[in-house]
Amino acid sequence: MTSFKPFLLLLALSTCLLSADALRKVPKLAKPSRELENLYEDVLRRELQDVLNEKLLELRGSQSGVWATKLRRFARLFDSDGDGILTKAEAVGQLVQEVQSALDSETADEITDTIAEAWSSVFVIPDSGIDIDSAAILAIGNAVCNNDDRKRKLRIWARSVFSESDSDLSCKLSRAEHGLTFGMNHVTQSALAASFDAADADGSGEITKAEFLGAMIGYFCNKSEDSALFGP
Ligand SMILES: *[C@@H]1O[C@H](CO)[C@@H](O)[C@H](O)[C@H]1NC(C)=O
Ligand SMILES: [Ca+2]
Ligand SMILES: [Ca+2]
DSSP states (O other): OGGGHHHHHHHHHHHHHHHHHHHHTOGGGHHHHHHHHHHHHHHHHHHHHHHHHHHHHHHHHHHTHHHHHHHHHHHHHHOTTOSSEEOHIIIIIHHHHHHHHHSOHHHHHHHHHHHHHIIIIISOOOTTOEETTSTHHHHHHHHHHTOHHHHHHHHHHHHHHHHHHOTTOSSEEOHHHHHHHHHHTTOOGGGHHHHHHHHOTTOSSSEEHHHHHHHHHHHHHOSSOOOOTTOO
16 A cells, blocks of 8 residues: 555645645636646545555455465476476476477477477566566466467467477377476476367367367466366
8 A cells, every 4th residue: 555655645736735825815826737737636546556466466466266266376386496486497497408308409409499498488487586476467467368468379379389299290289298298397297198188179089189278378367267288
């Protein structure tokens, strides 16, 4: 609520000036008080916007426990030292190391780009990292899911993950292909079957690109439905 202070100060100031004006009836003060009025409106608008944003965030956070839990569960997969802060070194650095040691160099380079892209262009997380339990994680979720451009980036990223996982270029992911990608993303072996089933919407035993995109976008942006895509 500290953000209210400048507004209150200005309100007090303008109230004093306006009533003094009215008492003394000094017409030449009309112009400055008009500017003050504009300034006052401007500050009011911004203060109000801040408060509304804060309230909306709280509301969304409390109404969407499922969503917050999903986002935090995803972030925790990569918090390898378990200190509750997901740093770029953990999310990007370690994954890149694993990828580079497990795959041929061309595939590894492609995947490395996709991982770096996710951190800085899709989710846009500061290099210093993010406090997983803070509201910041919901702010990131809202920034991605409530904005068409950002959501498009999420889809483009998900398509890249799909293509890189589809190693036999069949345009479908088998259990083995799915397992390699999600295993590298720290989903445990015992959770891989449920993760596969979460994406294989029609239960055909293969994940199509449409199913994959639906599952990925749903994981990050569906605020009411939980998903085992990144483990239980
Ligand atoms: C979330 O997922 C459920 C189940 O798939 C679906 O019924 C619902 O429409 C989805 N909500 C949004 C906002 O996409
Ligand atoms: Ca950490
Ligand atoms: Ca399928």
